[in-house]
Amino acid sequence: MKHTTHISSPTLSTLATTSVSRRRFVTGAASAGALIGLSGSPLSWGIEKAPTAVEQQTLSGKHFDLDIGYQPVNFTGKSRIATAVNGSVPGPILRWREGDDITLRVRNHLAHDSSIHWHGMILPAEMDGVPGMSFAGIKPGEYFDYAFNVQQSGTYWYHSHSGFQEQTGVYGAIVIEPKGPDPVAYDRDYVVQLSDWSDEAPEAIYAKLKKRGDYYNFNERTAGDLWRDIKEKGLSQTWSDRSMWNQMRMSERDIADVTAYTYTYLMNGATPDQGWTGLFKRGEKIRLRFINSAAMTIFDVRIPGLKMTVVAADGQNVEPFTIDEFRIGVAETYDVIVEPSDDSAYCVFAQSIDRSGFTRGTLSANPALSAAIPNMDPAPVLSHRDMGMAMAGMSHGDQNMGSMAGMDHSQHAMGSMKEMDHSGHDRSNMKGMDHSQHGMAAMSMAMPAPLGKAGFGSNNEITHVKTEFGPQVDARADSPQSGLDDPGIGLRNHQQLYGRKVLRYSQLRNLHPTEDRREPSREIQLHLTGNMHRYMWSVNGIPFADAEPLALSFGERVRITLVNDSMMTHPIHLHGVWSELETGDPEYIPRKHTIMVQPGSKISYLVTADAMGRWAYHCHLLYHMPGMMREVRISHDGGAA
Amino acid sequence: MTKHRFTASILCMAANNISLAHEAADPLISMVSINQLEQRLNHDAQSNDRDISNWNAEVWLGKNLDKLWLKTEGEFVDGQREESELQVLYSRAIAPYWDLQTGWRGDFNPEQNQHWFAVGLQGLAPYFFEIDSALFFGKGGQTALRIDAEYELMFTQKLILSPELETTLYSRNAPKYEQGSGLAKIDAGLRLRYEIRREFAPYIGINWSKKYGNTADLSRADGGDIEALQWVAGIRAWF
Numbered sequence: 001m002k003h004t005t006h007i008s009s010p011t012l013s014t015l016a017t018t019s020v021s022r023r024r025f026v027t028g029a030a031s032a033g034a035l036i037g038l039s040g041s042p043l044s045w046g047i048e049k050a051p052t053a054v055e056q057q058t059l060s061g062k063h064f065d066l067d068i069g070y071q072p073v074n075f076t077g078k079s080r081i082a083t084a085v086n087g088s089v090p091g092p093i094l095r096w097r098e099g100d101d102i103t104l105r106v107r108n109h110l111a112h113d114s115s116i117h118w119h120g121m122i123l124p125a126e127m128d129g130v131p132g133m134s135f136a137g138i139k140p141g142e143y144f145d146y147a148f149n150v151q152q153s154g155t156y157w158y159h160s161h162s163g164f165q166e167q168t169g170v171y172g173a174i175v176i177e178p179k180g181p182d183p184v185a186y187d188r189d190y191v192v193q194l195s196d197w198s199d200e201a202p203e204a205i206y207a208k209l210k211k212r213g214d215y216y217n218f219n220e221r222t223a224g225d226l227w228r229d230i231k232e233k234g235l236s237q238t239w240s241d242r243s244m245w246n247q248m249r250m251s252e253r254d255i256a257d258v259t260a261y262t263y264t265y266l267m268n269g270a271t272p273d274q275g276w277t278g279l280f281k282r283g284e285k286i287r288l289r290f291i292n293s294a295a296m297t298i299f300d301v302r303i304p305g306l307k308m309t310v311v312a313a314d315g316q317n318v319e320p321f322t323i324d325e326f327r328i329g330v331a332e333t334y335d336v337i338v339e340p341s342d343d344s345a346y347c348v349f350a351q352s353i354d355r356s357g358f359t360r361g362t363l364s365a366n367p368a369l370s371a372a373i374p375n376m377d378p379a380p381v382l383s384h385r386d387m388g389m390a391m392a393g394m395s396h397g398d399q400n401m402g403s404m405a406g407m408d409h410s411q412h413a414m415g416s417m418k419e420m421d422h423s424g425h426d427r428s429n430m431k432g433m434d435h436s437q438h439g440m441a442a443m444s445m446a447m448p449a450p451l452g453k454a455g456f457g458s459n460n461e462i463t464h465v466k467t468e469f470g471p472q473v474d475a476r477a478d479s480p481q482s483g484l485d486d487p488g489i490g491l492r493n494h495q496q497l498y499g500r501k502v503l504r505y506s507q508l509r510n511l512h513p514t515e516d517r518r519e520p521s522r523e524i525q526l527h528l529t530g531n532m533h534r535y536m537w538s539v540n541g542i543p544f545a546d547a548e549p550l551a552l553s554f555g556e557r558v559r560i561t562l563v564n565d566s567m568m569t570h571p572i573h574l575h576g577v578w579s580e581l582e583t584g585d586p587e588y589i590p591r592k593h594t595i596m597v598q599p600g601s602k603i604s605y606l607v608t609a610d611a612m613g614r615w616a617y618h619c620h621l622l623y624h625m626p627g628m629m630r631e632v633r634i635s636h637d638g639g640a641a
Numbered sequence: 642m643t644k645h646r647f648t649a650s651i652l653c654m655a656a657n658n659i660s661l662a663h664e665a666a667d668p669l670i671s672m673v674s675i676n677q678l679e680q681r682l683n684h685d686a687q688s689n690d691r692d693i694s695n696w697n698a699e700v701w702l703g704k705n706l707d708k709l710w711l712k713t714e715g716e717f718v719d720g721q722r723e724e725s726e727l728q729v730l731y732s733r734a735i736a737p738y739w740d741l742q743t744g745w746r747g748d749f750n751p752e753q754n755q756h757w758f759a760v761g762l763q764g765l766a767p768y769f770f771e772i773d774s775a776l777f778f779g780k781g782g783q784t785a786l787r788i789d790a791e792y793e794l795m796f797t798q799k800l801i802l803s804p805e806l807e808t809t810l811y812s813r814n815a816p817k818y819e820q821g822s823g824l825a826k827i828d829a830g831l832r833l834r835y836e837i838r839r840e841f842a843p844y845i846g847i848n849w850s851k852k853y854g855n856t857a858d859l860s861r862a863d864g865g866d867i868e869a870l871q872w873v874a875g876i877r878a879w880f
Contacts, residue, residue, distance in 0.1 A: 246769060473737065533738060533765065
């Protein structure tokens with residue numbers, strides 16, 4: 001944020017006057033600028049002479065050489081060492097063509113093992129780049145040759161799957177041109193890659209979170225808020241509003257684990273002070289390929305003054321629809337078309353989900369113009385709904401300290417549930433609870449209900465397995481709502497407040513008809529669990545290290561229902577196969593690789609297990625990933641090892 | 642041969658899995674917390690001339706659910722270590738917010754040292770009360786119960802008022818340690834700190850303590866104070 005801005009303008013003008021293509025000009029300026037800032041550093045070898053040598057490149061063709069190495073950078077006024085691909089953060093934009101056989105030689109110049117995972121690519125498992133699952137990783141000083149056929153088109157990205165290297169710079173964009181005509185018409189396109197940079201080592205961030213989960217949260221409730229609430233709502237209402245949070249020892253202000261306190265948010269490697277710039281001519285259709293390559297930051301994106309037409313989600317074409325704002329989870333991509341009808345400048349504004357910071361760029365007809373930067377929206381506050389509860393207290397937390405582990409959960413779900421719901425209901429005065437449904441759900445446990453129709457999602461009961469109870473899990477959503485129609489915490493009222501249409505998953509419709517029309521043969525319910533106080537993350541209460549792989553039979557069609565028992569939004573990424581989001585339209589099921597699961601909600605998608613091998617399946621928030629991960633094993637015999 | 646290769650690759654992958662996930666999800670972490678390191682000034686003019694300083698610190702080392710804890714607190718009066726205590730505890734998480742801690746406690750006093758077996762429950766109670774409670778079993782059948790509760794009231798994100806209350810009870814009279822049965826002592830403190838960084842905060846406050854019942858009688862007989870009100874200033878830090 002406090003960047004030396006004097007660097008970027010001369011760089012821009014030098015580049016502009018030479019005959020560097022506009023693409024290089026816009027993508028390269030920022031990272032080059034970021035790097036020149038450290039000419040004094042002993043590690044800045046070669047940089048004084050050739051600043052453009054480290055600019056972010058666009059590479060295209062069929063063979064690619066990628067070098068992962070240490071690179072001095074300066075995003076904050078302080079010199080730091082990044083782990084960079086070909087010397088820039090982000091790494092080069094790779095342009096592929098659908099149908100091509102491509103090879104990529106990735107050399108590791110780091111002192112630690114490294115890897116590159118091609119995020120969202122449908123490819124053989126051994127080319128997926130996940131150390132310990134798909135291959136052994138790339139040892140220091142060695143290289144790995146990736147080779148695969150490109151079977152898809154659209155916007156994707158790549159990143160390291162080793163340690164926390166993604167946080168320190170090993171990521172870049174992938175743009176794949178379709179083999180046939182592009183259903184999307186546009187005059188020019190820009191990659192808009194969002195990311196988060198910290199001067200702190202990722203290991204230090206992680207250790208701080210383990211010591212104090214709220215370390216980076218500087219938006220906690222204060223005595224002043226309390227006073228204001230009491231004045232506005234009265235003492236008893238304030239007390240009852242807060243009692244659930246107080247009883248659960250959770251904060252409704254806990255929106256992001258890591259915030260702008262340590263992060264500088266980047267757009268194409270440019271800090272908000274520098275601002276990335278994309279040029280256009282009036283009347284042009286501009287395709288913006290948004291990629292969230294952050295380690296931990298979910299962004300809300302808008303371009304004040306411009307409508308955005310969403311044409312692709314996670315690389316896959318969708319039936320176009322128009323919005324003013326969208327949330328992009330870590331690892332998701334959205335392609336939008338904008339059509340400025342005048343010569344003014346527009347701010348591409350991406351604020352973090354917790355509103356602690358933002359990054360921005362400019363779309364401009366004139367490089368001399370810049371657009372006004374809007375104010376950030378108010379920081380969101382979690383509600384009871386985000387706890388997946390229609391009532392207060394009860395089975396959440398550990399009122400009886402530890403004895404919970406010995407509880408009979410089957411009984412809990414079957415019999416005592418109704419009773420509990422009512423007592424909770426009375427206490428919290430919550431409306432809209434569907435008691436009959438609870439009764440039904442409890443009944444249906446004895447006789448498993450048939451699976452919901454393909455495309456419509458789960459109609460199964462939410463069950464918390466035994467492993468979800470214990471010190472590793474601090475909450476369980478008993479009445480999770482569907483996350484399909486939920487634009488997300490902090491965006492829900494933007495239509496009413498600001499007249500902004502906000503993207504909802506339910507709007508996504510595949511441009512092409514659903515390929516696999518089979519009904520799912522079974523459903524797997526997975527719970528995203530954690531203990532924020534101890535900073536432990538898990539699936540069904542079990543961390544990756546202790547988990548059995550999830551076994552799928554080759555060719556089977558399964559439904560995965562994710563239930564978010566925590567208060568954080570988790571972007572969940574399944575490698576190797578598509579996650580076909582059940583939006584209620586079985587004919588045009590959209591295909592994604594990463595699905596955001598809103599706090600206290602559930603969401604379902606179908607998976608055709610058409611790719612043999614061992615695949616990673618995890619939350620893409622970097623510091624959740626070590627625990628919140630599963631191996632998915634697709635094999636002929638249903639995954640037996 | 643294929644079998645060997647298979648085994649080798651499985652081992653290799655297992656090893657990689659560990660580097661990928663296990664250590665990262667549950668690394669060995671240590672934390673040093675200096676909760677109080679303060680100078681105390683008696684409000685009562687009589688004993689104003691005494692130079693009193695106080696410490697209260699904790700160290701833990703461990704993983705998500707299992708940790709080794711060291712807890713120490715004590716007091717210097719006029720440069721002499723007056724009373725001090727060290728606990729060495731094994732801590733096991735038993736519930737989302739609660740750790741069960743067992744181990745040894747040693748009291749180091751100018752006259753008579755005392756050793757205890759400690760069983761404690763430490764954690765965060767509903768309404769965000771930080772609780773450190775423990776039962777101590779000493780030689781000769783003495784049992785002590787100590788409950789410490791602390792709360793944090795945030796005025797701003799950095800200015801925090803922290804009330805704290807500690808109560809001690811004994812099961813029987815033990816005159817040589819100045820311990821009387823029943824409620825023995827209440828300590829109450831109110832500290833206002835400013836977190837310059839999360840890890841470093843100077844503070845000011847007051848501390849009040851009073852002895853009760855048989856313990857007060859024993860203390861009185863020994864010529865000690867049974868009640869004190871002190872101004873405090875100090876630093877809180879962790880790393």
